[in-house]
Amino acid sequence: xxxxxxxxxxxxxxxxxxxxxxxxxxxxxxxxxxxxxxxxxxxxxxxxxxxxxxxxxxxxxxxxxxxxxxxxxxxxxxxxxxxxxxxxxxxxxxxxxxxxxxxxxxxxxxxxxxxxxxxxxxxxxxxxxxxxxxxxxxxxxxxxxxxxxxxxxxxx
Amino acid sequence: xxxxxxxxxxxxxxxxxxxxxxxxxxxxxxxxxxxxxxxxxxxxxxxxxxxxxxxxxxxxxxxxxxxxxxxxxxxxxxxxxxxxxxxxxxxxxxxxxxxxxxxxxxxxxxxxxxxxxxxxxxxxxxxxxxxxxxxxxxxxxxxxxxxxxxxxxxxxxxxxxxxxxxxxxxxxxxxxxxxxxxxxxxxxxx
Numbered sequence: 001x002x003x004x005x006x007x008x009x010x011x012x013x014x015x016x017x018x019x020x021x022x023x024x025x026x027x028x029x030x031x032x033x034x035x036x037x038x039x040x041x042x043x044x045x046x047x048x049x050x051x052x053x054x055x056x057x058x059x060x061x062x063x064x065x066x067x068x069x070x071x072x073x074x075x076x077x078x079x080x081x082x083x084x085x086x087x088x089x090x091x092x093x094x095x096x097x098x099x100x101x102x103x104x105x106x107x108x109x110x111x112x113x114x115x116x117x118x119x120x121x122x123x124x125x126x127x128x129x130x131x132x133x134x135x136x137x138x139x140x141x142x143x144x145x146x147x148x149x150x151x152x153x154x155x156x
Numbered sequence: 157x158x159x160x161x162x163x164x165x166x167x168x169x170x171x172x173x174x175x176x177x178x179x180x181x182x183x184x185x186x187x188x189x190x191x192x193x194x195x196x197x198x199x200x201x202x203x204x205x206x207x208x209x210x211x212x213x214x215x216x217x218x219x220x221x222x223x224x225x226x227x228x229x230x231x232x233x234x235x236x237x238x239x240x241x242x243x244x245x246x247x248x249x250x251x252x253x254x255x256x257x258x259x260x261x262x263x264x265x266x267x268x269x270x271x272x273x274x275x276x277x278x279x280x281x282x283x284x285x286x287x288x289x290x291x292x293x294x295x296x297x298x299x300x301x302x303x304x305x306x307x308x309x310x311x312x313x314x315x316x317x318x319x320x321x322x323x324x325x326x327x328x329x330x331x332x333x334x335x336x337x338x339x340x341x342x343x344x345x346x
Contacts, residue, residue, distance in 0.1 A: 077209060080219045084226075122245050123210065129238045130219070137226045
């Protein structure tokens with residue numbers, strides 16, 4: 001099916017998705033989660049109604065997959081320091097606190113299912129390890145800030 | 157005399173590690189996916205770029221230093237352990253790629269009239285040096301952690317790239333065979 005797809009069509013769909021949707025999303029983490037959420041967990045195929053109407057179901061699927069791959073590749077090559085900043089930005093843009101994000105992500109580990117299907121096991125483990133470290137650092141920063149706040153309060 | 161004994165001991169250890177790695181590599185067989193993604197490896201030379209990019213990240217001390225400065229000792233230890241395991245898995249995957257390449261080359265070389273013995277010997281020597289380097293690299297990573305092994309990684313990748321080029325250059329008739337083998341490993345992912 002994909003063999004019949006024209007490269008130009010997929011490129012046009014990619015540009016469309018990037019300009020209309022991804023450009024409005026703040027941060028690579030949010031983009032990754034958004035793109036992964038368009039994937040059917042049973043088939044691994046991507047679906048986006050608007051994009052499929054403008055192009056075709058298969059072109060849209062290929063374009064989303066390609067954007068997903070790019071977003072993941074960028075994040076996997078980020079340093080842990082950059083990942084911490086990205087997570088802070090992600091929490092901020094989702095109107096949640098960093099500590100709440102850490103609490104939920106440590107339990108649900110949504111970053112595991114945000115990995116593209118064709119990603120190798122070493123890369124996936126590298127990504128998960130970095131995210132876990134970034135979450136732990138975010139948590140320790142939160143704890144440190146709270147402790148400093150408490151110590152700054154005047155003693156009764 | 158004692159110096160010779162040390163050299164012998166070191167040689168025995170390195171050869172043992174090489175053998176151990178070869179056996180593990182053989183069991184896992186060839187695993188492009190261990191390094192990159194199907195999409196990237198289907199591009200010519202794609203694994204080279206992702207393998208080197210990923211190695212730069214795995215072996216970069218920046219992350220370890222950052223985690224050590226920000227997190228508890230326990231977390232830092234755990235992070236260091238995870239990085240070491242990842243680096244060892246990465247190395248096994250690179251060795252798997254090289255072993256596969258050499259096997260494919262040998263298969264293509266059998267009965268080929270255009271063989272150049274001098275080039276074949278050069279390739280064999282490079283393969284041996286690569287096996288030795290990666291054996292030492294395995295020991296260094298295991299004993300001291302990935303950041304200490306960074307320079308040796310660059311050298312190993314350079315050797316792997318050279319061997320890939322040599323296998324393509326010296327056996328034009330074997331090129332399609334190698335390409336077919338590589339493609340057949342990647343096709344199911346697209």
